[in-house]
Structure formats: C-alpha cells, structure tokens
Amino acid sequence: MTAAAQREALFEYLLRLGDNCLILGHRLSEWCGKGPVLEEDIALSNIALDLVGQSTLWLDLAATVEGAGRDADALAFKRDVLDWRNFLLVEQPNGDFAHTIVRQFLFDCFHVELLQALTKSTNQEIANIAAKAIKEAVYHRRHSGQWVIRLGDGTEESRARAQAALEQLWGYTKELFDGDAIDEMMMQAGIAIDPGDFHENWRDAVTAVLSEATLTVPEATWSIGGGKKGVHSEHLGFLLAEMQFLPRAYPDAKW
Amino acid sequence: MTAGNDWPLWEVFIRAREGLSHKHVGSLHACDAEMALQHARDVYTRRREGESIWVVQSTDIVASAPADRESLFDPADAKIYRHPTFYEVPDEVECL
Numbered sequence: 001m002t003a004a005a006q007r008e009a010l011f012e013y014l015l016r017l018g019d020n021c022l023i024l025g026h027r028l029s030e031w032c033g034k035g036p037v038l039e040e041d042i043a044l045s046n047i048a049l050d051l052v053g054q055s056t057l058w059l060d061l062a063a064t065v066e067g068a069g070r071d072a073d074a075l076a077f078k079r080d081v082l083d084w085r086n087f088l089l090v091e092q093p094n095g096d097f098a099h100t101i102v103r104q105f106l107f108d109c110f111h112v113e114l115l116q117a118l119t120k121s122t123n124q125e126i127a128n129i130a131a132k133a134i135k136e137a138v139y140h141r142r143h144s145g146q147w148v149i150r151l152g153d154g155t156e157e158s159r160a161r162a163q164a165a166l167e168q169l170w171g172y173t174k175e176l177f178d179g180d181a182i183d184e185m186m187m188q189a190g191i192a193i194d195p196g197d198f199h200e201n202w203r204d205a206v207t208a209v210l211s212e213a214t215l216t217v218p219e220a221t222w223s224i225g226g227g228k229k230g231v232h233s234e235h236l237g238f239l240l241a242e243m244q245f246l247p248r249a250y251p252d253a254k255w
Numbered sequence: 256m257t258a259g260n261d262w263p264l265w266e267v268f269i270r271a272r273e274g275l276s277h278k279h280v281g282s283l284h285a286c287d288a289e290m291a292l293q294h295a296r297d298v299y300t301r302r303r304e305g306e307s308i309w310v311v312q313s314t315d316i317v318a319s320a321p322a323d324r325e326s327l328f329d330p331a332d333a334k335i336y337r338h339p340t341f342y343e344v345p346d347e348v349e350c351l
Contacts, residue, residue, distance in 0.1 A: 037262070039283050039294035046297050143293055150286060 001185070009185040010123075011066045012085065013192065015075070016182075016228050018058030019086035022076060023236070024107060025051030026243050027094055036097050043143060047104070050136040057129045077247040081230075081237050088227040089172035091236045098151050098161035103169055105144035109205045110176045111137045113198040122190035145209045152213025163215055170218040175225030177202070182228075264313040265291040267298075269305035277309050285310075 028048035035041025059072035070078075090107060094100045115137050118130035151162040177199040179187075186192035210217055226232070246253060262284040268277035280299050285291035291310040300308070319327060331337070 037284060039285065039298055042301075043294065043297040046301060139296075146289055146293065150290070 006185070006189065007065060009182050010191065011062055012182050013186050014058050014062035014065060016085040018055045018062055018075070019084050020090050020107075021051040021058065022055035023084070023086040023239065024090035024104075025049070025055060026239060027090065028100070028104070030094055031100065044100075047140050047143065050140065054129070054133045054136070057133070061125055061129065073247070077244045081232055081240060083230060084232060084236060084240075085228050085230060087172065087175050088224060088233055089169065089176065091227065091233060091239060092169065092172065093235055095165065095168075096161055098158065099165040099168070101144050101147045101151060102162060102165035104140065105148050105209070106169060106173055106206065108137060108141035108144050109202050112141050113201050114195065117193045117198065121192060126191060148209055148215070149213045152210065152215040159214070162213065166210075166215060167218050170220065171222040171224055174220070174223035175227060178225055180229070262286050265295070265310045266313050266316060267295040268309040268311070269299055270307040271305050273306070277307065280304070282313060
C-alpha cells in the first residue's frame with residue numbers, strides 16, 4: 001500500500017472520530033437553555049462541550065495528516081453533508097429527553113470501548129487524545145446510564161418514552177460495529193481495532209443497564225448505516241446549516 | 256424549567272484540595288443521592304474547584320434557630336481571653 005493511500009485512510013478514520021464527537025456535541029448543545037431542569041441543562045451542556053473539545057483534537061490531527069492547508073475549523077465549518085463521516089445515530093434529532101438520553105447512552109457505551117482500544121494505538125498522537133478523552137467518556141456513560149435507569153424504572157410515562165426511544169434508535173447501532181476497508185487498514189497498521197471486536201462488550205454493558213432499568217433490549221428487526229461513508233439522513237443538512245451558518249456568512253468574524 | 260420542583264433540595268460541599276475541609280458551596284435539586292452527586296460535579300466543579308464532593312439532603316441538616324442567636328452566640332463576645340493572642344509567636348513557627 002502506498003504511503004498516500006495510507007495517509008488518506010488515516011485522514012478518513014480521524015474524520016470519523018472527530019465528526020461523531022462534533023455532531024453529537026452540537027445536538028446536545030441544542031438543549032442549552034432548554035433542559036428539563038437547570039442542573040441537567042448544565043450537565044448536557046458540559047457533555048456537549050467535552051465532545052466539541054474532543055472533536056477539535058481529532059480534526060486538528062486530521063488536518064495535519066491531510067496536509068492540504070485546512071485546519072480543524074475549515075473541516076468543521078466548510079464541509080458539506082456528503083463529506084461528513086459521523087454515524088447516523090449521532091445526527092438523529094434530540095426528540096424528548098428520554099430520546100436524547102438513550103441516544104447518548106448507546107453512543108457512550110460504544111465510545112468508552114472505542115477510546116479504550118485507541119489508548120493502545122501505535123499512533124502516539126491518537127493514543128494521547130484517547131487517553132485524555134476516555135476520562136470524559138466514562139463520566140458521560142455514568143451520567144446517561146444512571147438516567148436510563150431512572151427513566152426506565154421511573155414512572156409509567158418515563159418508562160414508555162425510554163422504551164420508545166430504544167426502539168427508534170436501536171437500528172442505528174449496527175453501524176457502530178460494522179468494519180469496512182478503512183477500519184481494516186487501521187487494524188493492519190495497529191492504529192485501531194476492528195469495531196466488531198467490542199460489539200459483544202457493548203451489548204453486555206448496554207444490556208446490564210437496560211435490565212436494571214426494566215427496559216427491554218429491542219429485537220434487531222431493522223438496521224441502517226452509511227453515515228461513516230457520507231450517506232446521511234436528511235437531518236444532518238439542517239444541523240450543518242445552523243452550525244455552519246455564522247462562519248460561512250461572515251468568514252472573517254472574530255470575537 | 257419547573258419540572259424539578261418535586262425533587263428534594265441538596266446541599267453541596269466541596270473539598271478544594273487534599274488537607275482542606277469540605278466547604279459549603281451551594282445547593283441544587285436532584286431526584287436522589289447519586290444524581291445529586293453528578294449534578295454537583297456538573298454545576299460546581301466545572302473549573303476544577305475540587306477533588307471531593309459531599310452532598311447532603313437539606314432536610315437532614317439541623318440548624319440553629321435565628322431567634323436563639325443572642326443566647327447562643329453573644330455570650331462569647333465578652334470572653335476575649337479565648338482568643339490565643341496573648342503570647343508571642345516565635346519566628347520559627349511557620350504554620351500559623
């Protein structure tokens with residue numbers, strides 16, 4: 001494999017890491033000022049900021065690897081829908097609080113496993129970012145997991161909403177573990193592992209919390225993916241329109 | 256943001272550093288102890304203010320009554336000899 005192909009694959013892989021964090025962080029930021037209670041408003045905003053911060057690290061590194069004169073801001077604010085590499089799961093709209101929490105929990109359990117693997121990456125910069133990010137991710141998982149338990153094992157209404165969110169989101173989780181050619185190249189280079197390798201761990205972690213929450217693990221009757229290859233749901237375009245508006249309308253804006 | 260009104264109130268205490276004592280920093284609403292701890296972390300330690308948190312349900316705190324202030328505290332006013340200010344601190348003592 002040529003060095004150029006290797007570099008391109010690494011760039012793609014880093015975009016996936018960064019894009020997942022940025023899109024989910026942006027989704028969470030939509031709760032800012034609208035949280036169900038002040039305490040949770042701050043909690044969700046904190047997590048949003050953690051994720052946006054992590055995306056900055058990944059996209060900075062992606063820009064360096066690409067070496068085309070773009071920086072993290074250019075990658076964040078000047079790419080159109082088809083150039084985004086995040087999972088469909090993280091771009092799904094917030095819905096109600098249960099929906100946001102369930103989406104977050106499904107991702108957080110994946111995120112912790114992924115970052116754990118990346119701390120052992122042969123790429124030292126990736127290992128360093130993962131080591132920093134995993135501390136945040138472990139807290140995110142604790143926060144969303146505890147909420148899943150309280151919503152599931154809460155009132156009849158909160159339980160119904162949490163179960164409905166699970167049914168609506170479950171089909172998006174398969175994509176998190178479907179390896180492709182890029183993952184294969186990362187694996188060969190010792191940079192990352194096959195995401196399928198921690199599907200079992202993820203399922204166990206999710207199942208343990210869901211059973212404590214008296215929620216039912218959905219039947220995998222449908223699944224959809226494509227986000228990591230740039231095939232997105234209609235929601236991402238609207239998200240980008242809002243997220244990218246200011247730097248696109250006022251390219252030299254400073255504050 | 257009114258949904259949390261039926262949640263109990265918790266008092267939050269933060270220890271800034273090893274060796275210091277926990278200090279009251281404020282209060283918050285939470286549905287139970289674990290969430291109170293998480294909310295305290297999110298609301299009161301965002302700028303690395305601490306390394307240990309206590310939360311106590313506000314109703315579990317026993318407070319002195321404002322009406323008792325005179326009888327509880329005024330008598331200490333006339334006991335100046337209780338302040339350790341009547342001796343010289345040697346220069347070698349650094350921790351005071």
